[in-house]
Structures are given as C-alpha cells and as structure tokens.
Amino acid sequence: MxxxxxxxxxxxxxxxxxxxxxxxxxxxxxxxxxxxxxxLTALRDEVGLLAHAAKPAEPGPQVRARILxxxxxxxxxxxxxxxxxxxxxxxxxxxxxxxxTIGLRLAAGLAFVALLIGIVVLWRxxxxxxxxxxxxxxxxxxxxxELARDRDALARQxxxxxxxxxxxxxxxxxxxxxxxxxxxxAFVYDQKTGKAVFLADGLPATPADKAYELWxxxxxxxxxxxxxxxVDASGHALLPEQIPADALESFVIAITLEPKKGSAVPTxxxxxxxxxx
Amino acid sequence: xxxEPSQISDNDLLHAVARADESALAAVYDRYRxxxxxxxxxxxxxxxxxxDVLQEVFLQVxxxxxxxxxxxxxxxxxxxTIARSRALDRLRAAxxxxxxxxxxxxxxxxxxxxAALDALNAEKGAIVRDALAELTDExxxxxxxxxxxxxxxxxxxxxxxxxxxxxxxxxxxxxIRLRELLAPHAN
Numbered sequence: 001m002x003x004x005x006x007x008x009x010x011x012x013x014x015x016x017x018x019x020x021x022x023x024x025x026x027x028x029x030x031x032x033x034x035x036x037x038x039x040l041t042a043l044r045d046e047v048g049l050l051a052h053a054a055k056p057a058e059p060g061p062q063v064r065a066r067i068l069x070x071x072x073x074x075x076x077x078x079x080x081x082x083x084x085x086x087x088x089x090x091x092x093x094x095x096x097x098x099x100x101t102i103g104l105r106l107a108a109g110l111a112f113v114a115l116l117i118g119i120v121v122l123w124r125x126x127x128x129x130x131x132x133x134x135x136x137x138x139x140x141x142x143x144x145x146e147l148a149r150d151r152d153a154l155a156r157q158x159x160x161x162x163x164x165x166x167x168x169x170x171x172x173x174x175x176x177x178x179x180x181x182x183x184x185x186a187f188v189y190d191q192k193t194g195k196a197v198f199l200a201d202g203l204p205a206t207p208a209d210k211a212y213e214l215w216x217x218x219x220x221x222x223x224x225x226x227x228x229x230x231v232d233a234s235g236h237a238l239l240p241e242q243i244p245a246d247a248l249e250s251f252v253i254a255i256t257l258e259p260k261k262g263s264a265v266p267t268x269x270x271x272x273x274x275x276x277x
Numbered sequence: 278x279x280x281e282p283s284q285i286s287d288n289d290l291l292h293a294v295a296r297a298d299e300s301a302l303a304a305v306y307d308r309y310r311x312x313x314x315x316x317x318x319x320x321x322x323x324x325x326x327x328x329d330v331l332q333e334v335f336l337q338v339x340x341x342x343x344x345x346x347x348x349x350x351x352x353x354x355x356x357x358t359i360a361r362s363r364a365l366d367r368l369r370a371a372x373x374x375x376x377x378x379x380x381x382x383x384x385x386x387x388x389x390x391x392a393a394l395d396a397l398n399a400e401k402g403a404i405v406r407d408a409l410a411e412l413t414d415e416x417x418x419x420x421x422x423x424x425x426x427x428x429x430x431x432x433x434x435x436x437x438x439x440x441x442x443x444x445x446x447x448x449x450x451x452x453i454r455l456r457e458l459l460a461p462h463a464n
Contacts (some may be wrong), residue, residue, distance in 0.1 A: 058311060
C-alpha cells in the first residue's frame, strides 16, 4: 500500500471502524509516518467531540464518593509500603497488581519452574544416555579387540598347522631353564623359507616394564635379536617369526627378559631355550 | 490545589492527577461527569451498568494519568476515549448488542438539560449537535453506529444492508463535512 492508501484508512481508524487486519497494517505504517500520525491525532480530537452527540446525563450521587473512596484506599495501600509525602507519583506497576496480573505472574512462575524441571530431567537423561553410549562403545572396543586377537591367534594356528604339514617343516622343542622350570615351548619353521611360528606356555607373567625377547644364536656367532613379546595370564604366547637368513643353517633359540623396548644384546638369565646341540 | 478548579486547564488537572492529587481527580469528575456518563449511558442504556463503568473509567484515569500526553491529543479526547472503550467493552461482554441497541433507539434515559452543564460544555454540545444535524441522514447514521456501537465498516454495511463501498464513502464524506462545520469553532 502507498502513503495515499493509508491516508484513506485514517478516518475509519479514528472511529475504530477498520477490520483488524487493516488496522494492524495502518498501525505499522503509523510507526514510520509522522504525517499520518499527526493527521490521526487531529481526527481523533474531532471524533472525540461526537461524545457531545449523546445527551449529558447525571450519574447517581453515590458514584463520586465511591470513586474517591476507592482512589483514597489505593493511596493508603501505597503508603503501607513506605513513608510517602503528599505529592507522589503513583507506582503504576503496583496499582496494576490485580487478580489477573497476579494470576498471570503465578502462571508464568509455575511455567518457568516446570521448564527448569524439564531441563534438569532432560539433562540428566542425556547424561545417562551418554554414559550408556560410552559403556557400549567400551564393550564394543573390547569385543573388537578380542575378536582381532582371536583372529590373529587363529591365523597363527593355521600357519602352525601349515608349517607342520609342510615337507620342509621342522619342529624344535624348547625347555624351561633354571629360572622358569615349568615353562616349555616349540619352534616350528620352514627350513627353506625361514618362516616360523613360536609357541610358549608356562612362562612367568611379564612385568609391566619388561618384555620377553627371542634370540637366534647362530653357531659360533653373537645372538641376533628376534621378536619382542609378552605372555597372557597363563604364560602363553603364540607368535609368527622369521628366522634371519644367515642363521637358517644352524641355530639355537633362547628367550630372555629384557626392558620393554628390547635390547641389542641378551640379558641373562635365559628363561626358555632349544637344547644347545 | 491552589487555584479554583474551574480555572485550571484540563491538561494541568490531568498532570495533577498523575501526581496522585485526589482533589484534581474530583475536579475532573465534576467537570466531565455529565458528558462522560451521557456517553456511557448512550452506549449501554442501563444506568447501573453505566455507573459501574463510570467508576472504572475514573479509576483508570487515576492510575493512567501519567500516560496522558498533550502532544498526542486533547485531554477531553483522552477522557472520552477511555469512557467509550470501557463502555464498548462492557457492551461486547454483555453480548446482546442488537437488543440493547434497539432499546437505545427507543428512549434515552434520565437526561439533564443543557442548563445543568457548565456554559462551555453546553456550548460545545450544542455546536456538535447542530453540526451533526447538517449531515445527511446516511452520513450521520454511519458515524453514530461506528461511534456509539463500536461497529466496523463491514458490520455497519451488514446492519444497514448497504454495500461496503457506500458505507466507506459515507463515513469519509460525513467526517470531512463534520470537520468543515466544526472548524470555525476550533480554538
């Protein structure tokens, strides 16, 4: 709508005779148009004179007293709160504390409390759900880990079986030394390729900062480091190994306990070894 | 209040009411009760209801006088606007507008003659009534239905069985004519 269209609405609006939607549109325009606002003010003053078209009438004499009593009582209410002198601006917010405002405030307060409770309940539920999800994730991780370990173990067992069945397959028995008399083991390998599987049982549990290390001791030479490993609670280990090419001809295998990252030379004592033939 | 109430302007009276001056409120009542009660009674056509509403109006004046801003219209306009809205609210709440309107058309109750009014208000009343008499019947009817019954243009068209466009034209031409007639008396 243009400015002129809004001007057309001013007269009916001054009589409150517009439909709601038109009145709202015009009110929006009035916020930005000083000219229309001034025109509406003038029109309202003229429309106000229509009150004179009603015949004046005398209200009952008690009405004046009723009004002044009510007003006086309201002022006394203000005075109840604080010492007030003659000329005082009424505290309108207090005056408006009728049953509706109190009811609305109460309702708003209750709604707020309900909202807070709702937020707390949802928050706690979310925390619980997060904990559940974290727990499930942990379980899943553990299971995946276990599954991966089992799959590894299965693959090694298959390798072991394949090596045992191979025409080039050889098996060396290993016996516990003085420090681990109940330990025993086996070293199964392909004497052509050097591909091997090492199997141990009954080794003492691995201390936290240590690891077992496997050594190849070729005849007449210094030990060559092999795989670093730990054992499970029953002292069991099953792991793939590769025999160094220059040790393939003749060798002894020994297991020692070393620092976690392994050593370049073995630290005595020996835990498990093949017979030193 | 230092001066005689009758010498104080409407604006100053309302400002005094805003400062919680009870005697100023009494002065406003004494000055405008006949016109405001006449207006409310014309809308409601029931003395007891009209007296209730008159009391509500003056309590609102007491509480809201601080909102009165002379830059946004006359004190008289502010007063009659409150009275008219309160009365129309009561009329709508009563929910029997048609019946009451019929009764209102019959016989206005218990009115007072111009003699009971102060000279200024009596003169203004006469000027407005004379000006209204100058309008066509159709123009006057549309303006009075909007003003005293709170009808929208659409409702007036339904009530009178006239096209909406016609009602709009009559409202517009009626108010413009009224403005012309009242202009010489504006001060």
